[in-house]
Amino acid sequence: MKDIAIVAYQQSDGVSDAGAVNEVELIMPVLDRTFEQARLDSAQDVDFVCSGSCDYLQGAAFAFVAGVDALGAVPPIKESHVEMDAAWALYESILKIRMGHADSALIYGFGKSSPGELPIVLSQQLDPYYLAPQWVDSISLAAMQARLMLDQGLITERDMAEVVSRSRRNARSNPHAQLAGDVSPEDVLAQETYLSPLRKADCCPVSDGASAVVIATVEKAKEWGLPYAIISGIDHRIETHNLGMRDLTDSVSTRTAAEHAGMHDGKVDVAELYAPFSHQEIILTRALGLGEETSINPSGGVLAGNLMMASGLSRIGEVFNRIVSGEAQRGVAHTTSGPCLQHNLVTVLEKA
Amino acid sequence: MANLAAVVGVGQTKYTTKRQDVSIAGLVREAAVNALQDADLGWDDIDAVILGKAPDMFEGVIMPEVYLTDALGCNGKPMIRVHTAGSVGGSTAIVAASHVQSGTFRRVLTVSFEKQSESNAMWALSNPQPFSTHLNAGAGGYFAPIIREYIRRSNAPKDVGIKVAVKDRLHGARNPLAHLQKPDITMQEVEESFMLWDPIRFLEACPSSDGACAMVIANEELADKAAKQPAWIRGVAMRSEPTTFAGRDEVNPQAGRDCAADVYKQAGITDPRKDLDCAEVYVPFSWYEPMWLENLGFAPIGEGWKLTMEGATSLDEGGDIPWNCSGGVLSSNAIGASGMIRFAEAARQVRGDAGDHQVEGAKLALGHAYGGGAQFFAMWVVGSEKP
Amino acid sequence: MSQPDVLNQAFELGFTYTRSTGPVIGRFFTELRNRNIVGIKASDGRVVVPPMEYDPDTAEELSEFVEVGQQGEIVSFAWVKEPREAHPMDVPFAWAMIKLDGADVPMVHCIAAANESAVATGARVQVVWADETIGYITDIRCFELL
């Protein structure tokens, strides 16, 4: 199979409310910067375009159709869309390149979550007979997961606070972060609980924004003369939708995906994990077997800003940034979907 | 070059207004089980599942792959959800094929569905946003002016749409799975049916159906050993263009022309009317048959309606290039599945497995889907012979 | 160009969906209407409540119903200090994973309790039925502590 490389990544600032900005206005500036970085004029210069979005975030059917208006798709382009995080759009694009139908692809994800009540909106992705009608919000489900871990002595509240503290501190060097600052674990623990056992700081914020990535075959990346990182492995797995039948203190699907993506074939210098809640970062770190040698969420992760439908793609982009800057030789990016880490995608990136 | 891949199993539900006997999972499952049985395979033989459907608002279940994991035997496997509006069934089949054509997987299951009776398609498609005009009278209201412009350009006689409406329902009467069963339909009945969006009459429009369609796609090694004749994938293509832009040809969209040219090139087709034995083309409003006959290169510009009127696209009239032998979207329209039904029915034809709507000796067939404002296109060509 | 006015407008995206249940969910709801709770036996023998249609491990269709108790044990919970408008209660309450007597797999439902300290993992709870049961998940209004 052809080696595939990432050559560009851009993200908008994570903001709690993007205000008077529609989908196309959210996407265009990010694509502009992405094209500039990849030295492309428009989406006409890549062989395939794929995006990720969710209609229910802003409450309008066909949100992705507006996205096409940002692409300059005249003459027509090869284009597709997943109603998932754009990391899966990247996955679809990789298959397209592997089968020889493209040498390059633009991938973007976007979400304007601020118009709705996101935790309640997400309750409607649960079992439509047993759970959705109860309006069990996504934060409450995560809180139950955290308590299982606390009760079983797998984590302490301090462990969770340390995750938050590191996220906020790391985010200070991320210009797009929504929440950043010199926050100590003690500061976090001093907060009252929000959805016990979670504190507000244990939960990612709601953010509006978009991100984009350009990938290409290594030959193409060389031809373009751009710095790149190689995608050496990618795999994703989903688990049963019955929360009661999963071991919520572990992420079996993340572990399986990492094995299939070849994560353990070398040292992992950096990991960007899509953990919307602090305790989930610990679950993921353990499922992936990451230790001291790995810098976890140097961007601050999604606790510093969660661009629904783009955050997973951004994790991949953040690892790319560390590798091309020379800070890391090899890294892993993780993406999740569904309640309590039901569906997980793992991407392994390496220095060229 | 892409690895070879073939359809080795096809499964569908019966299409009907309301499937009140099953849950959403039960509906999807039924098509998937039928496809596995057709392929003589079990759940363990499947490496990944690729799911497609139109907007989540139809059923009010957000990202339904999350809930459908267990119904599709996906626990521990990769699962992906495609959404490209009305073309989604076709796009989903293409994404599924790419799982195999890329060499990444050996055998995958793909499923598309819509359980439209859970809500109301008109509501889900026309739900107005603040500050926007509320004149969107469903898909028909959108496409009717484009059809009117086609009629003006082509000078087609008024009864072309009526003829297609009759022809596809007569085809549908041969297909026990088709939603509308109208073996006695007449031109007069269509002409006298209620005008909805002039020039589209009630019987010139598709029904609203519940249903699901599934396929098993395997690599060359497994397809060679398949239980039944495989349908080899000879070409796949997708194209998109914006909904509107200055100078856009809405009647004959370039995205459709480009997509067809791409898929024909891959399949070695130079004259689609001659080289293909039949086609399953997304025709939700009857007038789209002559429009797509031109867009897809089966007829010169302005002359698509002549093929229709000559009976070239009719199985019953012994036409040389039968279109929509299954009855097409005009006979069954479970929106998210409709594109995949076209792809699957093309596969059934070249597998020689299309029952009473079989085109005798069909070797090469086109599957076509379109969506949005006729701006998203997905097509594949399947053949009985390995390329 | 001038700065645009910021134009906000609230709207509701709403529909009352008609859901056909199929035999498994239909049986569960029918039993709820009669104030009974049934689970279903998974391929490995575990009793799952509410009953799943398909086994997560084998993908097989499930059909062996088992009546379970109306009391059970809290496996985990989240304390909702400030209920959201969509939530089933307008006073503080707990979401919980509850393992009913006779079941092997916990279900998610809500618990009415005076305050957070009254709720604990391992605590026993019992069903509070809705005044009128109609054959829906909300026939279980909530659980209460024993």
Added chain:
Amino acid sequence: MSEEQEVVTVVKSPIYLKYNFTAGAAPARFLAQLKKGKLTGQRRAEPGAPVYSPPRGSCPASGRPTEQEVELSDKATVQSFTIVYIPIPGNAIEPPFVVANLVADGANISFIHLMSECDNADVHIGQRVQAIWKPEEEWDYSMDNIRYFKPIDEPDVPVEKIGKLSVTGQED
């Protein structure tokens, strides 16, 4: 299970989600002008760039922002139309009514709006129409400020010129 009761096969599931919609910047500018009784379009800040109305933020053909505002005439040409015989959900208008794709003079793209004060059978492609506005005191951030378009006594526009007229109604 009690014998006399029917088995549950269908349930009602109300799903009502609340959103607070904020119009995008380009539509907001367009709507603010409508509130003043002006129909506008927008285009890329390049000579000859196509004019979009209503603007959605980008020139879809190029994917570039439409940064320049252009005032349009409230006269328009029928690009195509349909006569709708069924009610629109949430709209009180009585069928049959004409919904037309109209291109305002000075714009290069059509929008949809109602046509009235006309015989439905006489409506045709290329027909000239003009906006009938609500009274000024009812103007809001809405295209509904224009009640409908009605035919005017001007010669039909040849099909190849539709979408290419200047704001004065002349060939561009």
